[in-house]
Amino acid sequence: xxxxxxxxxxxxxxxxxxxxxxxxxxxxxxxxxxxxxxxxxxxxxxxxxxxxxxxxxxxxxxxxxxxxxxxxxxxxxxxxxxxxxxxxxxxxxxxxxxxxxxxxxxxxxxxxxxxxxxxxxxxxxxxxxxxxxxxxxxxxxxxxxxx
Numbered sequence: 428x429x430x431x432x433x434x435x436x437x438x439x440x441x442x443x444x445x446x447x448x449x450x451x452x453x454x455x456x457x458x459x460x461x462x463x464x465x466x467x468x469x470x471x472x473x474x475x476x477x478x479x480x481x482x483x484x485x486x487x488x489x490x491x492x493x494x495x496x497x498x499x500x501x502x503x504x505x506x507x508x509x510x511x512x513x514x515x516x517x518x519x520x521x522x523x524x525x526x527x528x529x530x531x532x533x534x535x536x537x538x539x540x541x542x543x544x545x546x547x548x549x550x551x552x553x554x555x556x557x558x559x560x561x562x563x564x565x566x567x568x569x570x571x572x573x574x
Contacts, residue, residue: 477538478537478538479533479536479537479540480570482566482569483538483570487508487533487541488508489563489566490560490562490563490566491545491559491563492507492508493563494560494563495507495552495557498552498555498557499555511544511548512530512533513528513530514547514551515544515547516530518530542570542571545567545570549567
């Protein structure tokens with residue numbers, strides 16, 4: 428398998444060490460290093476000041492997705508997540524002369540972009556006649572600053 432000459436992973440610095448949040452990151456880094464053994468490399472570390480919050484992620488993966496499952500009757504949490512990501516984050520691209528939808532990982536979103544994504548999902552939920560539980564509405568108020 429040919430490996431690209433560039434890879435990117437996100438994570439967090441804790442206790443003066445890099446911690447990768449992507450479960451495959453360590454494996455992929457190891458494979459990358461093995462594939463490019465003997466070559467020079469450049470490692471770039473960038474501090475992200477406007478990263479999405481854990482509260483935003485918890486809200487999306489919890490009350491928001493659950494409300495969509497209830498209103499649509501879809502019992503698959505992963506299918507609902509994929510649909511929402513494709514609907515509001517997907518970008519069309521042409522790969523090997525075929526149109527595909529490229530869906531970025533939530534890990535790559537800024538706090539602002541995650542907020543926009545959640546707001547778009549909320550608007551769709553309301554358009555479909557759905558709503559959040561009382562607990563879900565409270566979480567939404569917290570992540571939106573009470574708006």
